[in-house]
Amino acid sequence: xxxxxxxxxxxxxxxxxxxxxxxxxxxxxxxxxxxxxxxxxxxxxxxxxxxxxxxxxxxxxxxxxxxxxxxxxxxxxxxxxxxxxxxxxxxxxxxxxxxxxxxxxxxxxxxxxxxxxxxxxxxxxxxxxxxxxxxxxxxxxxxxxxxx
Amino acid sequence: xxxxxxxxxxxxxxxxxxxxxxxxxxxxxxxxxxxxxxxxxxxxxxxxxxxxxxxxxxxxxxxxxxxxxxxxxxxxxxxxxxxxxxxxxxxxxxxxxxxxxxxxxxxxxxxxxxxxxxxxxxxxxxxxxxxxxxxxxxxxxxxxxxxxxxxxxxxxxxxxxxxxxxxxxxxxxxxxxxxxxxxx
Numbered sequence: 168x169x170x171x172x173x174x175x176x177x178x179x180x181x182x183x184x185x186x187x188x189x190x191x192x193x194x195x196x197x198x199x200x201x202x203x204x205x206x207x208x209x210x211x212x213x214x215x216x217x218x219x220x221x222x223x224x225x226x227x228x229x230x231x232x233x234x235x236x237x238x239x240x241x242x243x244x245x246x247x248x249x250x251x252x253x254x255x256x257x258x259x260x261x262x263x264x265x266x267x268x269x270x271x272x273x274x275x276x277x278x279x280x281x282x283x284x285x286x287x288x289x290x291x292x293x294x295x296x297x298x299x300x301x302x303x304x305x306x307x308x309x310x311x312x313x314x315x
Numbered sequence: 316x317x318x319x320x321x322x323x324x325x326x327x328x329x330x331x332x333x334x335x336x337x338x339x340x341x342x343x344x345x346x347x348x349x350x351x352x353x354x355x356x357x358x359x360x361x362x363x364x365x366x367x368x369x370x371x372x373x374x375x376x377x378x379x380x381x382x383x384x385x386x387x388x389x390x391x392x393x394x395x396x397x398x399x400x401x402x403x404x405x406x407x408x409x410x411x412x413x414x415x416x417x418x419x420x421x422x423x424x425x426x427x428x429x430x431x432x433x434x435x436x437x438x439x440x441x442x443x444x445x446x447x448x449x450x451x452x453x454x455x456x457x458x459x460x461x462x463x464x465x466x467x468x469x470x471x472x473x474x475x476x477x478x479x480x481x482x483x484x485x486x487x488x489x490x491x492x493x494x495x496x497x498x499x
Binding site: 177178241242263293299 | 341342394399403461467468
């Protein structure tokens with residue numbers, strides 16, 4: 168007996184994550200793009216980032232990882248794009264946390280503090296959400312240098 | 316400042332954007348909603364959505380929001396099974412079944428339950444904190460996902476076996492004999 172859940176969620180999820188992986192494979196500076204925990208049962212896509220190649224200029228830190236999570240839900244999907252390097256962990260999160268900050272919040276964590284801000288990002292389609300984050304990342308990373 | 320216009324990869328054309336939005340929905344959505352998300356006109360969205368529905372990729376349902384579209388469960392499932400059967404070895408498929416079983420066992424142990432249903436029922440416990448409840452909800456979603464993937468993998472293994480009996484290579488689709496074997 169085949170079990171169908173609301174909206175065929177599992178296969179819908181694989182469809183979204185497949186496109187996310189294809190997109191990250193094309194991004195300059197991104198390498199070793201892999202499904203987690205496995206190719207057959209993906210929940211997120213993780214990549215290693217050469218920071219200077221990604222931002223297109225010299226940068227005080229060398230390497231980062233980016234993890235993109237997407238889980239379709241009835242109503243608003245869960246999506247997170249999380250950047251982690253030696254100095255900061257930052258990302259846009261569309262989930263149940265910090266609803267007062269809007270559909271999506273931005274959070275940045277350093278050794279000293281964690282800051283949560285409104286994310287100003289309401290796109291539902293996984294690739295559209297990811298593209299917005301990729302476009303905004305260089306400016307957010309630039310701010311982390313200014314803060315140092 | 317809220318993000319008003321939807322940002323898309325430059326190489327994606329209107330058809331690809333509509334297709335991506337429509338195939339990643341769980342809740343049925345009408346053409347107007349999909350058009351806004353995909354950054355196309357409503358007429359353009361309708362054109363591509365109707366084409367996808369004709370091909371069996373989308374189900375069309377009538378809701379309070381009018382004619383709505385969502386991925387077709389059966390098409391998605393059959394495509395999934397076929398892809399798994401064609402692209403994976405039986406060792407990879409059985410390895411994944413083992414990993415799924417191990418993970419479900421770890422959840423049973425961590426939450427002190429015997430089944431997914433028991434974990435669902437545990438959400439009603441008054442002593443759970445909001446974060447405990449959220450954690451359990453997330454595990455329930457992943458458990459459901461594991462079950463769906465397991466169903467697809469089991470059928471893919473069965474499909475590979477059937478294709479082999481019919482002398483069709485599951486990885487190339489090519490027949491060795493060109494005729495079906497006789498029964499008996």
